[in-house]
Amino acid sequence: MNRQVSNPISGPHTHSEQDTGKVMWTVLLALLPATAFGIYQFGWPALFLWLITTLACVVFEAMSLWLARKPILPFISDGSAILTGWLLAMTLPPWAPWWIGVLGAAIAIILGKQVFGGLGQNIFNPAMLARVALLISFPVEMTLWVNPLPLISSHAPGFIDSLLITLHGFKIDVYSGASVMGHVKTELSNGKTLSDALSQSYDATALALGFVNGSLGETSAVLILLGGAYLIYKKIISWHIPLSMIVTTASLAILMHGLHPERYPGGLFHVLSGGLLLGAFFIATDLVTSPNTRTGQLIFGAGCGLLVYAIRTWGGYPEGVAFAVMLMNAVTPLIDHYVRPRIYGHTATGKTLSYSNKKLARVKQAGEK
Amino acid sequence: MKLFRFRGGVHPESHKQATGSKAIEAMPLQKRLYVPLQQHIGAPAEPQVRIGDQVLKGQLLANSQGAISAPVHAPSSGTVIDITEHTAPHPSGLGVRTVVIETDGEDRWQDCQKTINPFELDADEISARVGAAGIVGLGGATFPSAVKLNLWKKHPIYTLVINGGECEPYLTCDDRLMQERPDEIIDGIRIMLHALHAKQALIAIEDNKPDAIERMKVAAHLFDNVTVVVVPSRYPMGSEKQMVQTLTGLEIPAGKLSADLGVIVHNVGTAYAVHSALRQGRPLVSRIVTVGGGAINTPRNLEVPLGTLVSAVFDYCGGFGESPARLLMGGPMMGQLLPHAEVPIVKGSSGVIALTEAEVAINRPRPCIRCGSCINACPCGLLPLEMAARSRKGDLQGAVDYGLMDCIACGSCSYVCPSHIPLVQYFSYAKGELAARRRHKQKADETRKLAEVRMQRMEQEERAKAEAAARRKAEREAKSKQEAVV
Ligand code: SF4
Numbered sequence: 001m002n003r004q005v006s007n008p009i010s011g012p013h014t015h016s017e018q019d020t021g022k023v024m025w026t027v028l029l030a031l032l033p034a035t036a037f038g039i040y041q042f043g044w045p046a047l048f049l050w051l052i053t054t055l056a057c058v059v060f061e062a063m064s065l066w067l068a069r070k071p072i073l074p075f076i077s078d079g080s081a082i083l084t085g086w087l088l089a090m091t092l093p094p095w096a097p098w099w100i101g102v103l104g105a106a107i108a109i110i111l112g113k114q115v116f117g118g119l120g121q122n123i124f125n126p127a128m129l130a131r132v133a134l135l136i137s138f139p140v141e142m143t144l145w146v147n148p149l150p151l152i153s154s155h156a157p158g159f160i161d162s163l164l165i166t167l168h169g170f171k172i173d174v175y176s177g178a179s180v181m182g183h184v185k186t187e188l189s190n191g192k193t194l195s196d197a198l199s200q201s202y203d204a205t206a207l208a209l210g211f212v213n214g215s216l217g218e219t220s221a222v223l224i225l226l227g228g229a230y231l232i233y234k235k236i237i238s239w240h241i242p243l244s245m246i247v248t249t250a251s252l253a254i255l256m257h258g259l260h261p262e263r264y265p266g267g268l269f270h271v272l273s274g275g276l277l278l279g280a281f282f283i284a285t286d287l288v289t290s291p292n293t294r295t296g297q298l299i300f301g302a303g304c305g306l307l308v309y310a311i312r313t314w315g316g317y318p319e320g321v322a323f324a325v326m327l328m329n330a331v332t333p334l335i336d337h338y339v340r341p342r343i344y345g346h347t348a349t350g351k352t353l354s355y356s357n358k359k360l361a362r363v364k365q366a367g368e369k
Numbered sequence: 370m371k372l373f374r375f376r377g378g379v380h381p382e383s384h385k386q387a388t389g390s391k392a393i394e395a396m397p398l399q400k401r402l403y404v405p406l407q408q409h410i411g412a413p414a415e416p417q418v419r420i421g422d423q424v425l426k427g428q429l430l431a432n433s434q435g436a437i438s439a440p441v442h443a444p445s446s447g448t449v450i451d452i453t454e455h456t457a458p459h460p461s462g463l464g465v466r467t468v469v470i471e472t473d474g475e476d477r478w479q480d481c482q483k484t485i486n487p488f489e490l491d492a493d494e495i496s497a498r499v500g501a502a503g504i505v506g507l508g509g510a511t512f513p514s515a516v517k518l519n520l521w522k523k524h525p526i527y528t529l530v531i532n533g534g535e536c537e538p539y540l541t542c543d544d545r546l547m548q549e550r551p552d553e554i555i556d557g558i559r560i561m562l563h564a565l566h567a568k569q570a571l572i573a574i575e576d577n578k579p580d581a582i583e584r585m586k587v588a589a590h591l592f593d594n595v596t597v598v599v600v601p602s603r604y605p606m607g608s609e610k611q612m613v614q615t616l617t618g619l620e621i622p623a624g625k626l627s628a629d630l631g632v633i634v635h636n637v638g639t640a641y642a643v644h645s646a647l648r649q650g651r652p653l654v655s656r657i658v659t660v661g662g663g664a665i666n667t668p669r670n671l672e673v674p675l676g677t678l679v680s681a682v683f684d685y686c687g688g689f690g691e692s693p694a695r696l697l698m699g700g701p702m703m704g705q706l707l708p709h710a711e712v713p714i715v716k717g718s719s720g721v722i723a724l725t726e727a728e729v730a731i732n733r734p735r736p737c738i739r740c741g742s743c744i745n746a747c748p749c750g751l752l753p754l755e756m757a758a759r760s761r762k763g764d765l766q767g768a769v770d771y772g773l774m775d776c777i778a779c780g781s782c783s784y785v786c787p788s789h790i791p792l793v794q795y796f797s798y799a800k801g802e803l804a805a806r807r808r809h810k811q812k813a814d815e816t817r818k819l820a821e822v823r824m825q826r827m828e829q830e831e832r833a834k835a836e837a838a839a840r841r842k843a844e845r846e847a848k849s850k851q852e853a854v855v
């Protein structure tokens with residue numbers, strides 16, 4: 001009986017259920033309800049754009065892997081390219097033409113991920129990099145929002161019309177309207193008061209449920225929240241980034257609203273509109289580009305929240321999530337360098353721990369009932 | 370009692386049901402026993418017998434060498450038929466010096482050392498007897514127990530912690546021992562308390578062993594200074610650092626011993642062995658071994674004579690139902706991979722586990738996605754991903770800067786890594802490499818020192834010669850001057 005089983009390997013000789021592929025697929029599952037609702041809201045063109053963007057990401061990923069002589073199938077099956085494409089699609093105007101999706105996919109996968117060395121090596125969230133690049137390059141296409149036209153409604157374009165919309169773009173005047181965020185911003189800069197600006201466009205319930213215009217991922221706050229809660233429950237993400245991000249933005253909004261009620265919208269408005277929730281739960285929490293430690297994540301989330309508010313309120317763009325996350329992505333290596341857990345037996349500065357006699361007395365207390 | 374939480378940790382599937390409720394059985398004596406002379410941390414023991422010698426059970430086979438070492442005794446009566454290299458239970462598959470005994474089947478004990486009430490012995494005598502009985506840490510660390518019992522001379526010891534954590538999956542040998550021999554364990558604990566001049570003993574047992582807790586509580590309740598403490602089941606609870614932290618809220622300072630805090634940790638199996646050594650004068654010649662894993666037909670706990678081949682143990686347990694993917698000594702988290710089953714059971718063998726392919730869950734490593742799971746799982750506050758990245762690049766100093774030397778190799782990080790990166794593998798490599806470099810440097814230093822000494826000596830000789838020559842020249846000149854004057 002001489003059974004040579006395997007080469008010297010150190011433990012552990014067992015593994016938890018966790019798996020990279022599983023992580024990605026769980027995130028996709030969490031995105032599904034909001035996506036499905038978005039597609040229902042904005043009809044066939046939204047579905048086409050979503051399909052095109054996601055598929056393009058997978059194709060670009062496969063091409064890059066092939067060029068880098070890496071095994072294609074194992075890497076594709078980790079689902080990360082699909083996730084990137086999906087997230088990107090969720091931040092695009094739903095009726096944007098096909099080439100916006102394809103171009104965005106190319107930017108996300110090639111510039112955002114593969115030039116850094118592939119999965120895990122990129123500094124910036126690929127989807128956000130692509131979105132920002134598109135927004136700067138094609139401001140018109142990237143800010144054309146349609147009003148919701150649910151699939152079942154009589155005004156909704158049919159299958160063929162929808163194909164044409166995706167292929168050629170659509171006539172601006174027919175269905176469009178500014179997003180809530182953009183509208184408020186324009187009105188305010190035109191000297192109107194907030195209540196005037198909001199009276200036409202703002203309805204918190206509609207915003208929460210998603211019966212407003214915007215991107216797929218911006219519309220239904222409730223469904224995004226549901227997906228986020230699922231991810232936290234599944235321990236794919238922790239609550240640290242979403243909570244600190246949302247709380248920071250909301251507190252700033254409440255503070256400023258308190259000071260100038262007629263100039264600054266309140267907390268609820270900021271939380272429910274403009275992709276903050278999508279950003280907080282699905283984008284800022286991207287494992288690769290956010291800090292690794294819990295404390296680091298709190299700092300990161302707060303930074304994102306602060307920047308979102310600042311860009312929305314004082315910046316040139318109505319929507320700040322993408323910029324905010326990218327700016328904080330850039331700071332992540334720094335956060336990870338400075339914010340580290342304390343090592344067992346050492347002080348926070350790395351010296352050998354030493355205890356006062358009072359602390360040492362705990363050894364004696366340890367037996368007491 | 371107030372407990373404290375250690376950071377990180379994981380909850381691996383316990384797999385203890387298969388053996389936890391089965392009583393310990395005796396492993397039948399085999400025809401041949403292979404007793405390695407190094408079953409402990411420290412110097413190998415030196416043989417005291419020769420080929421052809423008749424030995425009795427418990428007779429000294431090899432004596433301990435130096436301060437940190439342990440003797441080895443005959444696990445049964447018979448004849449020494451060889452003293453040779455035999456594969457040790459170590460993944461390298463390398464040999465260690467081993468005494469091979471052909472047993473005579475009588476299992477006859479030698480005359481036992483006369484025992485007196487251990488509480489009348491002084492501390493030195495107790496630790497001497499523990500040392501002479503060949504007792505080492507039976508939790509798997511195999512550090513000579515007598516050395517630990519002497520620590521009270523340097524550091525006053527207040528608390529003796531008895532580690533009944535047994536946090537490794539599959540293993541139930543300590544669980545069974547506590548269920549079946551609680552009084553003996555408590556007696557061993559009290560002897561150790563006496564030897565350590567310690568005030569109290571805390572027996573820490575994970576809450577997934579209700580029967581053991583119950584039995585130990587009953588056995589301990591007669592003694593005010595022995596308390597059973599129920600601790601949460603969380604891996605690596607059984608690690609000394611985490612156990613001390615859980616009970617006291619204090620961390621063992623870096624580079625120090627738990628004794629610096631006034632705490633000594635021993636395993637329940639060790640306490641039992643101390644009892645046998647002091648009460649019956651019996652050295653350590655057998656131990657309880659969990660035989661488990663999905664590939665084993667009849668998993669159970671066996672009391673196995675040391676030196677019994679693992680293959681015989683597997684066969685006694687009905688062999689394999691499914692061909693095993695890995696054979697391990699110890700648990701699946703920190704256990705040693707066995708090169709094959711023809712290796713002996715040794716003092717540190719808490720279990721021999723045959724895992725199936727599915728249990729091992731081998732998966733090809735993928736790139737690190739910087740998810741931070743490893744960081745959150747690490748009980749020592751390290752950054753496994755950074756340490757691994759640096760080890761892989763050969764940047765050992767970088768790995769050390771990130772805390773490599775504080776890593777207890779518990780494997781929690783690898784266990785949770787969704788990318789299946791063999792993090793501990795990298796750390797073992799880096800630690801081995803560093804140790805090799807240190808040895809190399811030491812050697813180089815020694816060579817350099819020798820060379821320097823030699824240079825100095827040669828220089829001195831040179832100088833002496835030159836001085837002598839100068840003296841002679843001066844003398845000659847003086848002489849010739851004198852002559853000239855004359
Ligand atoms: S093996 Fe080392 S680095 Fe990994 S979790 Fe354990 S102590 Fe931390």
Ligand code: SF4
Pocket residue numbers: 736737738739740741742743744753754782785786787788789790
């Ligand atoms: S758990 Fe694995 S994938 Fe996650 S950060 Fe650590 S090494 Fe990277």
